[in-house]
Amino acid sequence: MTAPRPRPAPDPAVSGGAPPHPVDETLLRELTPAVLGILVRRGVDFATAEDAVQEALLDAVRAWPADPPRDPRGWLVTAAWRRLLDATRADAARRRREDLVHREPEPGPASDTDDTLGLYFLCAHPALSPSSAVALTLRAVGGLTTRQIARAYLVPEATMAQRISRAKRTVSGVRLDRPGDVGTVLRVLYLVFNEGYSGDVDLAAEAIRLTRRLAAVVDHPEPAGLLALMLLHHARRAARIAPDGSLVPLAEQDRGRWDTAAIAEGIEILHGALARDRLGEYQAQAAIAALHADAPTAAETDWPQIVEWYDELVRLTDSPVARLNRAVAVGEADGPRAGLAALAGLDPALPRHTAVAAWLHECDGDRAGAARLYAQAAHQAPNLAERAHLTRQAARLNAGPAGPV
Incomplete structure (x- = not known):
């Protein structure tokens, strides 16, 4: 089995000069885990350290526009440490942390250790x-x-604050x-x-x-596999929803709206991960997504190879969801009867099982059975968009004869 060759990305357009923000919020978010990790490694408990870092971020928003630091991470570490000192001095019940603070020197330049x-x-x-x-x-x-x-x-916000606090x-x-x-x-x-x-x-x-x-x-290929999978799925985002808010199935999406740069990057990252010969579930899923992304049209999708990748995914995970998606791929590669045979051994209570059965019955020419199953699947749908899509499929089949599927 192979994944598609990387597709060249288009040249990035030169962006216009947007006015700069007073504080680079992206930089602050990038620095947050490093600063928090330094405090935790020094022995500060996680909850207290996280509160101090949040206070330091607020200090940065107020101070940096007038006086940008040369070492942003070191500035944040120092500001968070001073917040810890202030809290310790203000609360006699935190003597343990006060002892810790006085054992540690006032931080200078931040360590290069990445926590x-x-x-x-x-x-x-x-x-x-x-x-x-x-x-x-x-x-x-x-x-x-x-x-x-x-x-x-x-x-x-109060609910989320309680969740994070716990x-x-x-x-x-x-x-x-x-x-x-x-x-x-x-x-x-x-x-x-x-x-x-x-x-x-x-x-x-x-x-x-x-x-x-x-x-x-x-140092593991699976994070790269997940990154590739995310990029390949995200590349299709603009084409997934119609202007009226309805779902657009993969086979009906306008592939001209797919993000070719994200697809190229995802496939390149996937190739690098697969080259390490330590296959994992996210790499297998990314390979399937890459085969979809690489097909110029839905009709040109390499379904036999997608089935092979689903075989690998089932071997790795034994996931019922992977088996369900494999049944769809088998139906495309070998015909709806083969797909229904692959579906037969799965639990009908599995999410989307009824919708897959409806599609396979429709492909096999059983329009009445498919309409009934689409309607049943609509009642089981987890969200309004999917429910509306399945309801439209049932209504389309109930409206009367149509051309071949």
């Missing part, structure tokens, strides 16, 4: 629920504010001197990516940014 990887592991700690791990990752590693995270997840307390006693599970971190980042866009934060773009940073500090 970002440790923070990824800490924020994806097994003791945290998936939702708490996602929120803490966005706050501590992503540098987002509680308000931004709350808006992204469409929950009250997560911080859970991991406060965990040190950064032990390796964590890369697979858990990747699952958390993929959860962030699949939230897409809501509120004023583009979580898909944020997940790509964080995964790109993780791939740069982990």
